[in-house]
Every structure is written in structure tokens, then in C-alpha cells.
Amino acid sequence: VTGRLGLRLAQVVPTLLLVSVLVFCLQQLMPGDPALALAGEDRDPAVIEQIRHTLWLDRSLPVQYLHWLGNVLRGDLGWSWRIREPVAALVLAKLPVTGQLAVMAFTFAVAIGVPAGVVSAVLRDSVWDHLANAIGLAGLSTPNFWLGIMMILLISVHLGWLPPSGYVSLAEDWRQSLATTVMPAFVLGNGIAAVLMRHTRSAMLIALGQDYVRTARAKGVAELGVIVRHALRNALVPVVTLGALELGTLLSGAVLTEQVFSIPGFGKLIVDAVFNRDYPVVQGVVLVTATVYVLLNLLADVLYVLINPRMRAA
Amino acid sequence: MRSSRLAALAAVVLAAMPVAMATAQTKLPTLRIGLAEDADALDPTLARTFVGRIVFAGLCDKLFDIDAKLGIVPQLATGYEWTDSRTLVMTLRPGVTFHDGTPMDAAAVKYSLERHLTMAGSRRRSEIDAIDHVEVAAPLSVRVVLKSANAPFLAQLTDRAGMIVSPKAAEAAGKDFERHPVCAGPFSFTERVAQDRIVLDRFPGYWNADAIKVGRVIYQPITDNAVRLANLQAGALDLAERFLPSDVEAIRKDAKLRLFVTPGLGTVYLEANIANGTRPRTPMMTDARVRKAFELALDRQAISQVVYNGLWTPVAQAVTPASPYYAADVPPPGRDVARAKALLAEAGLKPPVAVDLMTSNAPDVRQVGEVIQSMAGEAGFDVKLRAVEFVSALDASTNGDYEMFLIAWSGRVDPDGNLYSFFHSGAPLNDMRYADKEADGWLEAARATTDVAARKALYDKIAVRLERDLPEIQLYAPKWIVATTAKVSGFTPVPDGIIRLQGVTVAP
Numbered sequence: 001v002t003g004r005l006g007l008r009l010a011q012v013v014p015t016l017l018l019v020s021v022l023v024f025c026l027q028q029l030m031p032g033d034p035a036l037a038l039a040g041e042d043r044d045p046a047v048i049e050q051i052r053h054t055l056w057l058d059r060s061l062p063v064q065y066l067h068w069l070g071n072v073l074r075g076d077l078g079w080s081w082r083i084r085e086p087v088a089a090l091v092l093a094k095l096p097v098t099g100q101l102a103v104m105a106f107t108f109a110v111a112i113g114v115p116a117g118v119v120s121a122v123l124r125d126s127v128w129d130h131l132a133n134a135i136g137l138a139g140l141s142t143p144n145f146w147l148g149i150m151m152i153l154l155i156s157v158h159l160g161w162l163p164p165s166g167y168v169s170l171a172e173d174w175r176q177s178l179a180t181t182v183m184p185a186f187v188l189g190n191g192i193a194a195v196l197m198r199h200t201r202s203a204m205l206i207a208l209g210q211d212y213v214r215t216a217r218a219k220g221v222a223e224l225g226v227i228v229r230h231a232l233r234n235a236l237v238p239v240v241t242l243g244a245l246e247l248g249t250l251l252s253g254a255v256l257t258e259q260v261f262s263i264p265g266f267g268k269l270i271v272d273a274v275f276n277r278d279y280p281v282v283q284g285v286v287l288v289t290a291t292v293y294v295l296l297n298l299l300a301d302v303l304y305v306l307i308n309p310r311m312r313a314a
Numbered sequence: 315m316r317s318s319r320l321a322a323l324a325a326v327v328l329a330a331m332p333v334a335m336a337t338a339q340t341k342l343p344t345l346r347i348g349l350a351e352d353a354d355a356l357d358p359t360l361a362r363t364f365v366g367r368i369v370f371a372g373l374c375d376k377l378f379d380i381d382a383k384l385g386i387v388p389q390l391a392t393g394y395e396w397t398d399s400r401t402l403v404m405t406l407r408p409g410v411t412f413h414d415g416t417p418m419d420a421a422a423v424k425y426s427l428e429r430h431l432t433m434a435g436s437r438r439r440s441e442i443d444a445i446d447h448v449e450v451a452a453p454l455s456v457r458v459v460l461k462s463a464n465a466p467f468l469a470q471l472t473d474r475a476g477m478i479v480s481p482k483a484a485e486a487a488g489k490d491f492e493r494h495p496v497c498a499g500p501f502s503f504t505e506r507v508a509q510d511r512i513v514l515d516r517f518p519g520y521w522n523a524d525a526i527k528v529g530r531v532i533y534q535p536i537t538d539n540a541v542r543l544a545n546l547q548a549g550a551l552d553l554a555e556r557f558l559p560s561d562v563e564a565i566r567k568d569a570k571l572r573l574f575v576t577p578g579l580g581t582v583y584l585e586a587n588i589a590n591g592t593r594p595r596t597p598m599m600t601d602a603r604v605r606k607a608f609e610l611a612l613d614r615q616a617i618s619q620v621v622y623n624g625l626w627t628p629v630a631q632a633v634t635p636a637s638p639y640y641a642a643d644v645p646p647p648g649r650d651v652a653r654a655k656a657l658l659a660e661a662g663l664k665p666p667v668a669v670d671l672m673t674s675n676a677p678d679v680r681q682v683g684e685v686i687q688s689m690a691g692e693a694g695f696d697v698k699l700r701a702v703e704f705v706s707a708l709d710a711s712t713n714g715d716y717e718m719f720l721i722a723w724s725g726r727v728d729p730d731g732n733l734y735s736f737f738h739s740g741a742p743l744n745d746m747r748y749a750d751k752e753a754d755g756w757l758e759a760a761r762a763t764t765d766v767a768a769r770k771a772l773y774d775k776i777a778v779r780l781e782r783d784l785p786e787i788q789l790y791a792p793k794w795i796v797a798t799t800a801k802v803s804g805f806t807p808v809p810d811g812i813i814r815l816q817g818v819t820v821a822p
Contacts, residue, residue: 032705036712040362041724042735043712043742044440054435083508084355084492090508149540156548164545165536167510262536264510272352272509277705 108189117200139194342529348554357492374497412480469728579725591714611693665694748785
């Protein structure tokens with residue numbers, strides 16, 4: 001097992017290296033000179049020249065890459081060209097914001113999707129089933145940015161219940177923090193709730209048809225107990241797997257939602273960085289994201305081995 | 315007994331006064347301003363964005379300011395005199411201190427101007443490189459000697475180049491100054507959270523403190539237009555800038571909002587590549603008659619109506635009607651398709667004449683491109699639209715990889731800022747590579763004299779020449795659309811689009 005784990009760990013480094021090379025090359029393919037983007041409206045040739053020099057843009061691509069990589073190995077992700085703060089500090093500041101949003105969105109998704117799926121399966125072909133399906137379809141097909149703006153207009157402008165945008169951190173004022181994130185979290189979680197609902201429904205339908213459910217009923221277990229303790233517990237296994245996958249989708253979905261609600265998170269950071277040709281931020285954010293994904297993957301592999309004894313022998 | 319009681323009472327009242335005054339100070343309202351984007355470096359030497367200038371209006375006073383009629387008025391300097399055509403002597407306001415308590419004097423002005431000129435990465439250098447040297451004439455008098463006569467120089471001092479920073483703070487902070495800027499403006503820097511907010515607090519030692527009626531200003535970048543408006547409607551913002559003409563109706567209808575539409579200093583135009591790059595030359599590039607035909611095919615008012623609800627003002631010159639240097643004799647010509655066709659025939663061209671038009675990919679700009687495409691089509695042009703992301707489009711423009719480019723310039727107070735850099739042969743923004751010896755001479759002469767009438771006559775001649783040669787087909791002058799809630803009073807819009815905070819207050 002240790003050898004296997006060591007092998008997997010050894011694979012992490014070349015994977016991340018490959019990702020960093022790819023990102024580096026990809027952004028060189030992006031048209032538009034970053035020095036021009038940074039020079040300002042006057043485009044003073046002396047300033048452009050000076051920017052190229054200080055940012056190493058006048059060196060060859062491999063030299064630029066090795067310079068960046070050397071700094072990364074020393075723990076320095078560089079400085080943002082536009083925001084003018086260390087990339088590592090920016091990433092550390094923005095990650096908890098998006099993290100909070102993702103956790104809240106996921107909570108919404110589970111709280112809405114799973115019960116709706118169960119009700120829909122248990123009361124199959126009833127009005128409730130059709131209603132849940134219709135809402136699920138609507139949730140899947142509504143674009144985040146549209147729903148976001150509509151909610152801002154209804155809940156903030158007309159009803160005045162919640163602040164329309166912005167962000168306050170949990171540490172600063174938890175009530176205000178929840179007030180600023182509840183709408184974006186709902187918007188973000190809405191699509192996933194629909195996916196979870198449909199999967200819970202089908203998994204529940206299969207579970208409810210199984211022998212052990214019939215046996216439980218025959219033993220006189222109350223219907224609620226049958227549904228929750230016997231059917232749902234078994235049906236949740238694939239749903240949980242799917243939910244974990246959707247957590248990744250949440251991070252990418254946050255890009256649009258953060259833009260609409262002006263939340264200074266990870267998504268807004270990378271979008272603004274791409275538009276402003278802020279290469280160090282793009283590289284840093286992608287590297288950190290890739291590292292998180294690779295490590296999570298590794299963790300999943302380790303857990304799999306721990307859970308499934310047959311894997312240990314292999 | 316009684317008198318001792320009175321004395322005690324008086325003592326208590328006197329002792330309580332500073333506390334009461336301090337409470338009154340802290341009770342001043344907060345002003346929340348919604349910005350269309352986040353500012354860049356908060357160092358006047360390094361800053362390059364328009365939005366940054368809005369924040370600087372709260373943070374850093376300038377030597378001079380402009381008023382609503384574009385007149386140059388005193389700010390940190392109380393007056394000036396040209397002792398000869400190259401020497402400007404400025405008298406400074408006495409008793410002004412920076413946010414760190416150090417005095418704003420002639421030495422500080424010399425330091426700041428030299429910092430703008432020499433600091434690595436300075437975006438101000440090109441604005442004031444007319445300076446030969448700066449001398450401290452007296453503690454409150456500065457003598458600026460220019461390399462040659464330069465009338466627009468004074469106008470540069472009404473913007474970032476005229477902002478004076480605390481030498482002590484700048485030396486101590488070094489490269490970090492932009493994170494803790496120290497100037498002599500009405501508010502001092504408190505906090506900045508990237509992409510979220512910039513917080514400034516009222517500076518009690520401000521020389522014009524009576525005019526400052528809010529205790530704190532919070533600038534919040536909200537890029538989405540609809541969301542910025544929703545924040546204003548919901549009362550989460552007190553003032554927000556740069557709305558679109560399509561928002562005007564909603565703002566007007568809302569009794570809780572106030573609308574301010576102000577003519578600006580910049581224009582939107584079609585730039586024709588005359589001689590830049592290696593692209594094969596086309597009639598549009600080489601023949602002014604073809605460009606004239608293209609201009610005559612366009613109905614500027616209709617474009618403004620379709621895309622901007624008729625709010626943008628049609629123009630045929632780079633100086634806008636907001637400026638006293640606007641050439642009234644060069645009005646935008648009306649649409650004349652028959653003449654356009656005749657001009658194409660005269661140039662020996664048979665329709666359809668292919669034209670490659672590059673635009674940025676902003677939705678309104680693309681729409682303008684589509685209207686132009688359809689109008690020009692009726693006169694015999696076959697316009698191919700190429701919508702490119704803005705930085706890429708700028709790249710193509712710099713390198714001459716375009717035939718026509720739809721672009722905008724934000725505009726400057728002095729007409730020189732809208733003309734010299736674009737039309738003088740070899741100037742940095744002359745991407746068209748337009749070159750006309752006479753126009754070069756007029757542009758130089760207008761720089762060399764401070765006589766307003768003589769400059770006006772020269773700029774009139776330049777406007778006529780450019781309308782003949784058409785390196786740029788000027789289309790319209792946009793306006794600044796700012797809205798506040800009804801609780802805000804005292805806001806005065808200025809054609810430069812900068813939000814000045816003097817006199818602005820928010821009712822509870």
C-alpha cells in the first residue's frame with residue numbers, strides 16, 4: 001500500500017508541472033499585449049518598454065517560464081500586475097469567500113434537491129411529482145446570471161429584504177455575511193439542486209422496488225421508517241458520489257455568480273485577471289486550483305483503498 | 315456659592331465641548347459610491363485608469379482644478395503667472411498640510427513633479443515631459459521652467475500630474491506608497507480590499523474642510539450595470555457613475571433617484587489606417603474621397619438614436635461642444651447617399667467596396683458596428699465586421715493590422731490632448747500614420763502660444779483640415795450619466811466625469 005501511495009504521490013509533481021507549462025503556453029496564445037493593457041490610454045512607448053522590461057516580457061518564453069517556476073519553487077507566486085498585491089495573498093484572501101459561497105450553495109442544493117427527490121419518488125405520478133419535476137427542469141435551464149439579476153430586483157429593490165450585492169466576511173459580522181451570501185448561494189445551488197433531485201428520485205425509485213423494502217414493510221416497519229432508514233440510505237450512495245463531483249462544478253459556476261453579485265471571490269479574481277492580461281494571477285490561480293484537484297483525487301484514491309479491502313491486495 | 319456652581323457648570327460644558335464636537339464629526343454621514351470598475355494603483359504617479367481618477371478626487375488635491383465650464387481654477391496653488399513663454403510661476407496656498415501632518419510647500423511640489431518625471435513606471439512622464447527643471451522660488455512659490463513654450467502644460471496640472479504627494483510618506487513607503495497613499499485631499503486613505511472596496515475618511519486638517527460634509531466615502535466597484543443600478547434603487551449606494559443611455563428611462567421614472575447627464579470631453583470615431591503596417595493598401599486607406607463617401611453614408615443622429623437613445627451628440631471633430639475650442643464651423647454633415655455613391659464613382663470604384671471594420675466586443679459597440687454596416691451598405695460599401703476583445707484590438711491598431719477601427723478617446727481638458735497625440739506625424743497615438751506638414755505646424759503653434767484667441771483660430775484650421783483628410787471619421791460625443799439617490803445633495807457634475815466631493819452630503 002505504501003509503495004502504491006508513493007507512486008501516486010510521485011505522479012503529482014509531473015502532473016502539476018505539465019499543467020503549469022500548459023497554462024503558460026495557453027496564455028501566450030491569448031491575443032493582446034499585456035504591456036499595452038497596462039500602459040494606460042496614453043500608450044507612452046517609453047512606459048510600454050519599461051513594463052516589458054520589469055515584467056520580463058522582453059525575454060524568451062522558456063526564460064520567462066523558468067523565472068516564474070524558480071519563484072514558485074521558492075514559494076513566491078509573484079505579484080499581480082493590475083491589483084499589485086502578492087498573488088499568494090490574493091488567493092488566500094479570495095479562497096475563503098468562494099469556499100463559503102460553495103458550502104452554502106451546496107447546503108441549499110442538498111436541502112432542496114434530496115427531499116424533493118424523495119417526495120417525487122414516493123408520490124410517483126402525483127401532482128407533487130410533476131410539480132417537483134417541473135421545478136427541477138426550470139432550475140436546470142435557468143441561467144445563473146438571469147436568475148441573479150431577477151432576484152436582486154425582486155428581493156433587494158422591490159422588497160428591500162437583502163443587500164443587492166457585495167460581501168462581508170463571517171469574522172467581520174456573521175449576520176451581514178449571511179445576508180450578503182444567501183441570494184448568490186441560492187442562485188448557485190439552484191442548478192445543482194435540480195440535478196440532485198432527479199438523481200435522488202431515480203435512485204429512490206429503484207430502492208423502493210427492492211426486496212429489502214418489501215421485507216421491511218412485511219415486518220410492519222412504519223412507512224416513514226421504510227422510506228428514510230431503508231430506501232433513502234441505500235439510494236444516497238450514488239447521490240453522494242454525484243454531489244462530490246458537483247462540488248467542483250460549484251467552484252467554476254461561482255465565476256458568473258460572483259460577477260453578478262459583485263462578490264470578491266476566486267471566480268471574480270480569475271475573470272478580471274484574464275480580461276486585464278494579469279498573467280501572474282491567472283497562472284497562480286490555475287496552479288492552486290490544479291493542486292487542489294490533484295490532491296483531492298489522491299485523497300479519493302487513498303480513501304478508496306481504505307474502504308475497499310479488495311483494492312489493498314491489488 | 316452660586317458663582318462657583320456656574321463656574322463648575324461652565325467647566326463641565328467646556329470640558330464636554332470637544333467630546334460633542336468629536337461626536338458631531340463621527341456623526342457625519344457616509345457616502346457610498348458605485349464605480350463601474352475597480353481602480354488600479356492609488357499612486358498618482360503610477361495610476362492609469364479613468365476610475366482611479368474618481369478615487370483621487372477624494373484623496374489627492376491638485377495644483378489646479380477645472381470648473382463646470384472647463385475654466386482652470388485654483389486648488390493647492392492660488393495663482394500662476396507666465397513670466398516668459400517658458401517659465402510658469404505658481405503661488406501655493408498657505409497653511410496646507412498632508413494627511414501625515416507635514417506641510418504642503420514648494421519643496422513638496424518640486425518633489426512631486428520630479429517624482430512624476432523620473433520614477434520608474436511613471437505614467438505622468440509623457441504628460442509633463444515639457445518640464446526642463448523645477449525650482450523652489452520661495453517657501454510657497456514654485457518656478458517651473460519648460461524646454462519650450464507649452465500652453466497645454468497648465469491643464470496637465472489639473473489632473474494627476476498636478477497631484478502633490480507627501481515627500482516624507484513617499485520616501486518612507488517607497489514602492490509601497492500606492493498601498494498607503496498620503497496626499498493633501500479632503501479624505502485620507504483608510505483601507506482597500508481589492509475588487510471590493512476603497513474606504514477614505516474625512517481629513518479634519520483639510521484646507522477646505524468646511525466644504526466636506528460627509529465623514530467617510532466608500533468606493534465599491536460593481537461592474538454589472540444592472541446590478542449597480544439595483545444597488546442604487548435599493549439604497550445600498552448613494553451615488554453611482556457611468557450608467558448607459560438605456561438606463562436613463564428607469565432612473566428618470568424612479569422618484570427616489572436623481573439623474574445627471576453631462577456632456578463629456580471625449581469622442582467615438584472610426585480610425586482609418588492610412589499608412590501603418592504591412593497590410594495591403596486599400597482605397598479606404600489611400601483615398602480621402604472614399605473615406606468621405608463612407609462618412610456621407612452614415613447618419614450620426616440615427617446611430618445615436620438606435621444605440622444610445624439619442625443621448626450622444628453627433629460631432630465631426632475630436633473636440634467636443636463642451637469645450638470652448640469647439641469649431642462651430644465644422645458641423646457634422648448630414649447623410650447623403652447619392653453624393654457618397656458619386657464620390658465612389660469619382661474614385662473609380664465599383665460597388666461593392668469591401669471594408670474591414672474592427673470593433674471591440676462590447677455589446678453597444680458591436681451594435682454601432684452593425685448600424686454602420688447597414689447604412690454604408692446602402693451607399694455601396696460591403697462592410698465586414700470584426701469584433702475583437704479590446705486589448706487585442708488595441709494591439710492590432712498599434713501594429714497597423716486593421717483597415718478601419720471603431721474606438722473611443724476619453725478626452726482631455728485642453729484640446730491639445732485630443733489632437734496632438736493623434737494627428738501630429740510620429741505622435742504615439744497616431745496609429746493611422748496620418749502626416750500633414752501644415753497640420754503639424756498648426757499643432758505645434760497652438761502649443762507654443764498661451765493666447766486663447768490665437769489657439770482657437772489654429773484649432774479651427776486643424777478641425778477643417780482633418781474633416782477634409784478624414785484620418786478619423788468622428789461620430790459622436792458620449793455623455794457622463796451619473797445617478798444619486800434623492801437623499802444626496804450638493805453634487806455638481808463636471809465635463810471630465812470626475813466625482814468631486816466638495817459640497818456633497820447625504821440626508822439621514
